[in-house]
Amino acid sequence: MRRLLLKNFVHGPLTEVAPAIDDAAVAELASRVQQTARKRLGRTLAIREVDAGSCNGCELEIHALSNVLYDLERFGLRFVASPRHADVLLVTGPVTHNMREALERTYRATPDPKWVVAVGDCARDGGMFAGSYACVGPVSAVVPVDLHIPGCPPSPLALLKGLLALLESVSAGMTQVRTEQEEGP
Amino acid sequence: MQSLRAAILGGALHQEQRPWPRTVVGLEGWQQAAQSLRSGAWALLGLWGEPGLAHMAVIEGETNECAVLSLACEANRFPSLGHPPAIRLERAMRDLVGLVPEGLDDARAWLDHGKWGLCHPLGQARHALAAPHAYAFLPAEGESLHQIPVGPVHAGIIEPGHFRFTANGETIVRLEERLGYAHKGTQSLMAGASIERAAALAGRVSGDSTVSFALAFALAVEAALAVDVPPRAVWLRALLAELERLANHFGDIGAICNDAAFAMMHAQCGLLREQVLRTAQACFGHRLMMDRVIPGGMQCDLPGDGERLLLELVALVRRHFPELVELYDNTASLKDRTVGTGILSPALAQQFAAGGYIGRASGRRFDARRTPGYAPYDRLQFEIPVVQAGDVNARVWIRIREVEQSLALIEEILPQLPPGSIRAAHAAHSAAAAREGVALTEGFRGDILAWVRIGADGNVERCHLRDPSWFQWPLLEAVIEGNIVADFPLCNKSFNCSYSGHDL
Numbered sequence: 001m002r003r004l005l006l007k008n009f010v011h012g013p014l015t016e017v018a019p020a021i022d023d024a025a026v027a028e029l030a031s032r033v034q035q036t037a038r039k040r041l042g043r044t045l046a047i048r049e050v051d052a053g054s055c056n057g058c059e060l061e062i063h064a065l066s067n068v069l070y071d072l073e074r075f076g077l078r079f080v081a082s083p084r085h086a087d088v089l090l091v092t093g094p095v096t097h098n099m100r101e102a103l104e105r106t107y108r109a110t111p112d113p114k115w116v117v118a119v120g121d122c123a124r125d126g127g128m129f130a131g132s133y134a135c136v137g138p139v140s141a142v143v144p145v146d147l148h149i150p151g152c153p154p155s156p157l158a159l160l161k162g163l164l165a166l167l168e169s170v171s172a173g174m175t176q177v178r179t180e181q182e183e184g185p
Numbered sequence: 186m187q188s189l190r191a192a193i194l195g196g197a198l199h200q201e202q203r204p205w206p207r208t209v210v211g212l213e214g215w216q217q218a219a220q221s222l223r224s225g226a227w228a229l230l231g232l233w234g235e236p237g238l239a240h241m242a243v244i245e246g247e248t249n250e251c252a253v254l255s256l257a258c259e260a261n262r263f264p265s266l267g268h269p270p271a272i273r274l275e276r277a278m279r280d281l282v283g284l285v286p287e288g289l290d291d292a293r294a295w296l297d298h299g300k301w302g303l304c305h306p307l308g309q310a311r312h313a314l315a316a317p318h319a320y321a322f323l324p325a326e327g328e329s330l331h332q333i334p335v336g337p338v339h340a341g342i343i344e345p346g347h348f349r350f351t352a353n354g355e356t357i358v359r360l361e362e363r364l365g366y367a368h369k370g371t372q373s374l375m376a377g378a379s380i381e382r383a384a385a386l387a388g389r390v391s392g393d394s395t396v397s398f399a400l401a402f403a404l405a406v407e408a409a410l411a412v413d414v415p416p417r418a419v420w421l422r423a424l425l426a427e428l429e430r431l432a433n434h435f436g437d438i439g440a441i442c443n444d445a446a447f448a449m450m451h452a453q454c455g456l457l458r459e460q461v462l463r464t465a466q467a468c469f470g471h472r473l474m475m476d477r478v479i480p481g482g483m484q485c486d487l488p489g490d491g492e493r494l495l496l497e498l499v500a501l502v503r504r505h506f507p508e509l510v511e512l513y514d515n516t517a518s519l520k521d522r523t524v525g526t527g528i529l530s531p532a533l534a535q536q537f538a539a540g541g542y543i544g545r546a547s548g549r550r551f552d553a554r555r556t557p558g559y560a561p562y563d564r565l566q567f568e569i570p571v572v573q574a575g576d577v578n579a580r581v582w583i584r585i586r587e588v589e590q591s592l593a594l595i596e597e598i599l600p601q602l603p604p605g606s607i608r609a610a611h612a613a614h615s616a617a618a619a620r621e622g623v624a625l626t627e628g629f630r631g632d633i634l635a636w637v638r639i640g641a642d643g644n645v646e647r648c649h650l651r652d653p654s655w656f657q658w659p660l661l662e663a664v665i666e667g668n669i670v671a672d673f674p675l676c677n678k679s680f681n682c683s684y685s686g687h688d689l
Contacts, residue, residue, distance in 0.1 A: 001449070001512055001515070001516065003508070004449070004453070004508060004512060005449075014456065049342045050338055051338075051342075051343070051344050051345050051367070052345070053345065053366065053367045053368070053369055053685070053688075054344075054367070054392070054685065055369075055389040055390065055391060055392040055395075055685045056344055056391055056392040056393055056683065056684070056685050057389070057392025057393075057395070057473055057475070058392070059342050059343065059344065059392070060392060060393060060436075060473065061472070062342055063342055063436075064455075064458075064459060064462070066455075067452070067455035067456060067458070067459050068452050068455065068456055069456065069459055079342060081340035081341070082340070083338075093367070094369060096366065096367060096368055096369055097298075097300040097301055097302075098298045098300055098365055098366045098367075098368055099337065099345055099366050099367070100300070101300075102337045102338050102345065102366070106338050128374075128382075128385060128386060128389060129369045129370070129371070129374065131374070132369055132370035132371075132373065132374050133301050133302070133303055133306050133310075133370050133373065134301055134306070134368050134369050134370035134373075135369055135370065152475065153392065153473070155466075155472060
């Protein structure tokens with residue numbers, strides 16, 4: 001173990017350069033992120049993932065965000081174990097009828113201000129499962145959605161770009177609010 | 186005891202199913218088959234239904250012969266097999282098709298949570314008032330027992346399912362699973378769909394096994410339509426399947442160690458997994474390799490630098506993986522958590538015909554790549570690692586050994602890749618009658634069964650896909666008994682059953 005630790009220490013981190021922020025995501029978020037909400041958050045967001053009936057493909061790529069190459073936490077984004085601790089719900093899947101209530105209750109358990117990010121093609125419009133007797137369809141039919149990250153499944157880079165856009169929208173708004181306050185009477 | 190051959194000959198042989206026979210048996214034949222399953226002479230590969238018909242896929246232990254036996258269900262009733270591995274499958278048949286398993290004690294619905302607004306979606310569907318009911322968990326009574334409900338939304342980034350623990354202090358006396366939360370109605374969407382769309386759906390039954398499911402579906406369709414797949418596609422498919430196995434095993438080995446709070450293995454294995462996925466992206470254009478295996482062949486070929494990329498990946502893993510194995514083996518605090526935890530007895534593994542690392546860690550030497558086997562594995566040299574211990578440690582070691590086997594297989598496949606095309610045109614399908622095909626493939630988790638009937642119009646009439654988890658989930662309930670609550674994540678991760686694959 002010592003040899004491995006030493007080697008990692010000498011080599012330095014493997015983490016890769018952050019990707020550019022997704023412009024499409026910024027546009028979608030522009031009207032969604034409210035000024036009042038921004039005041040309460042720093043440059044950090046706690047994320048609660050909810051699988052609302054996905055095939056598990058999206059979860060695999062969301063998991064990858066935590067590996068050493070993407071290292072999500074360096075941006076102040078981290079996954080938390082309870083909706084009570086979360087600012088953001090990351091929802092995947094075509095929302096099965098059997099998961100609908102659990103999703104609604106998770107949403108209600110998340111304190112305001114909160115955002116919902118719908119991840120993957122299924123979460124956007126039901127994807128390949130649209131029209132099934134067992135699926136509601138888009139996440140937005142169950143809870144309000146602030147950002148869609150498409151893909152089947154979206155790659156970790158696509159996820160990262162979307163989440164960074166969310167973080168930027170939140171914190172950029174915050175500085176703006178602050179400036180306004182400072183310039184006030 | 187009747188042999189499977191005798192059972193096949195005793196029934197009315199259905200001519201249109203390939204490559205195994207399907208035979209329609211009478212009530213007596215069905216009951217004799219149930220007896221053969223209960224005695225352990227045969228193993229259950231699948232059990233499913235359609236309006237008026239119940240089907241079981243079985244394999245005979247002695248001869249490795251496979252067959253599908255069907256029973257015409259009078260008044261939509263059939264005799265329950267009285268075989269524990271079949272219980273949840275029978276409950277699912279009742280929910281989805283409306284076939285009633287007579288003699289089954291458990292009257293509770295399984296996949297149907299009363300929220301679809303209809304009953305029997307795969308049978309004579311009829312509207313039903315949404316009537317969600319409280320699920321009656323099996324009782325566990327005694328002084329100082331308490332219950333811990335977990336899920337369907339879990340603390341980690343995992344799929345939805347509910348676990349009801351009854352514990353005496355720290356010790357679990359009963360675990361009961363409740364699944365079905367990820368039920369998407371996939372089989373119903375496949376009915377009537379074009380072969381292409383159904384193949385894409387098959388690839389989304391369980392995202393981590395997308396290659397193996399797509400392969401099982403493709404093999405079943407190709408068997409039904411007697412399509413000759415070009416040799417290059419056959420060999421490429423094995424390449425994809427082994428890459429998928431590698432990626433998942435790295436993910437699992439790391440995650441199991443992480444659940445024992447040993448984060449370093451998780452980080453290191455996560456890195457190897459990412460390298461596999463990036464190589465898959467570079468070679469086949471998709472990190473999980475979705476929609477690459479299609480009925481008739483392959484959607485894409487290996488690019489010019491593909492062989493080099495794959496060999497570099499193998500070299501990279503060969504360089505780093507052995508020191509991780511050493512790290513696992515020499516960390517006493519980690520082994521303290523995995524050795525002797527969550528023991529699955531060989532008898533139970535055998536009874537449930539548990540596939541994959543779960544069966545092979547408990548002495549069941551079964552690998553669909555060899556039995557019944559499919560190309561190109563019949564021409565490849567590989568070992569099937571088996572150990573007897575059946576604990577979390579054993580399931581880690583099986584994965585480690587399988588990583589080594591998959592690396593060797595990739596090296597073996599590459600120089601033998603035949604030239605030529607990668608796609609066959611679907612055989613002109615002018616038959617007036619429907620045709621059926623069946624296939625068994627080995628995913629990273631175990632054997633996957635696909636059964637398909639192609640209608641005269643060339644579309645999928647019916648399809649049944651059985652994830653290995655059907656026979657593994659019930660065993661998790663068994664192995665956790667007597668373990669402490671804190672070891673559940675460890676046991677669960679070492680099983681890594683699929684929720685979506687099971688719920689379908």
